[in-house]
Amino acid sequence: MSWWEFWKPKIERLEFVRDFLEVNKHTIPGIRSINQLKFTVLDTETTGLEPSMDSILSFGAVKISDLKIQVPSAVEWYPKSDKKTGKASLIHGLVRISDQISVEEFLKKLLPYLNNSIIIGHHIGFDLEMINKELKPFGINQLPNPVIDTLNLAIRLEHGPNADRSRIAMGAYSLDELCNRYGIEPDDRHTAGGDAFLTAQLFLKLLKLADKKGIRTFKDLIR
Template identity: 55%
Template sequence: MIWPFGSKKKVPETDFVKKYLDENSIKIPGIRQLGLLEFVVFDTETTGLNPKEDYILSFGAVKIQERKILIKSAIEWYPDSPKAGHQTAAIHGLLSKEETLGIRQFVEQVLMYFGSSILVGHHVGFDLQMLHKASKAYGLPRLVNPTLDTMNLAIRLDYGPSPDRQLVPMKEYGLDSLCVRFGIATEDRHTASGDAFLTAQLLLKLLKLAEQKGIRSFADLVR
C-alpha cells in the first residue's frame, strides 16, 4: 500500500489515467436533454473530515441512465487506508474491512466506473477532494467530469441561481432533511453505497422539479 504524497514534481500519467482523459475529451453537448444524460452518483466514508490528513475507507456509487437508477450497477469498494476510522466510526460504523483494494487498483476501478458521466453527490466537494488526493499519485490531480451537487441544486430550485447563502436555512438542505421532504425512506444511512442510493433517488426528484422550472438541458443544469 502506497500513498506517495508530498512531492511537487509532476507525476506522469498512468495508462488508465490517459484512457480516462481520452474518454472525457469529448464534451457533453449543451443541448442534450436531461432524460438523455448519464450520471454516476457516489459517496465516500472516510477516516475523518480533513482531506489533508484523512483517507477514504469506503466508496459507494450507482449509475443513472434514462432517468432510471441501475440497481445492478451499484458498487461499494474498500481501499487500503494507512489510518483507522475511529473518529467517524460512530457515524458510518467502519473500523476495518478484510477485502480491501490497493490504492492503484481502487483509483483505476473508480475512473473506469466514472467514464465520462456527470458525477453527483450531496455536498460533493469533500468527496471530490478525497478522490483527488488518491488519484494525483497516478498523474491525475483533478477529476475532469462535469459535477453536480444535489444540495446546491435543491437550493437553486428554491432560491434561484445566485442565492444569498446567509438567508438560506442550510439545515433544511442536508440529505436527511431533503429525503424527508421528498418522501424518500432513509434506510442504510451513513454507508457509502446507502447514501449514494439515497442521493440518486433525490437527484431524480430534483431533476423532475428542475424541468418544471424550465431547466431542460445539460447547459441549463450546469450553468
C-alpha cells in the same frame, strides 16, 4: 531482470489513466437533453474530515441513465488505509473491514466506472477532494468530469439561482432533511453505498422539479 521488465509495471499502471483522460477529451453538448445524459452518483466514507490528513475507507456509487437508477450498476469498494478511523467510526461504523483493495486497484476500478459521466453527490466537494488526493500520484490533479452537487441544486430550485445563502437555513439542506422533504425513506444511512442510492433518488426528484421550471438541457442544468 531486464530494463524492460523493470519499467513495464509502471507503463501498465498508467494506461488506465490515459484511457480515462482520452474519453473525457470531448465536452457534453449544452443542447443535449437531460434524459440523454449519464450520471454517476457517488459517496465516500473516510477516516475523518481533513482531506490532507485522512483517507477513503469506502466508496459507493450507482449510475443513472434514461432518468432511471440502474440498480445492477451499484458498487461499493474498500480502499486500504493505514489511517486510524478516529471519531468518524462512530458515524459510519467502519472499524474492521473485509474485502479491502489497494488504492491503485481502487483507482483502476474507479476511472473506467466514472468514464465520461456527470458526477453527482451531496456536499460532493469533500468526496472529490478525497478522490483527487488519491489520483494525484497517478497524474490527475482533478477529475475532468462535470459535477453537480444535490445540495446546491436543491437550493437553486427552491430559492432561485441567485439565492442569498446567508438567509437560508442550511440545516434544511442536509441529506436527511431533503430526503424527508421529498418523501425518500432514509434506509442504509451513513454507508457509502446507501448514501449514494439515497442521493440518486433525491437527484431524480430534483430533476422532476427542474423540468417544471423549464430546465431540460445539460446547459440549463449545469449553469
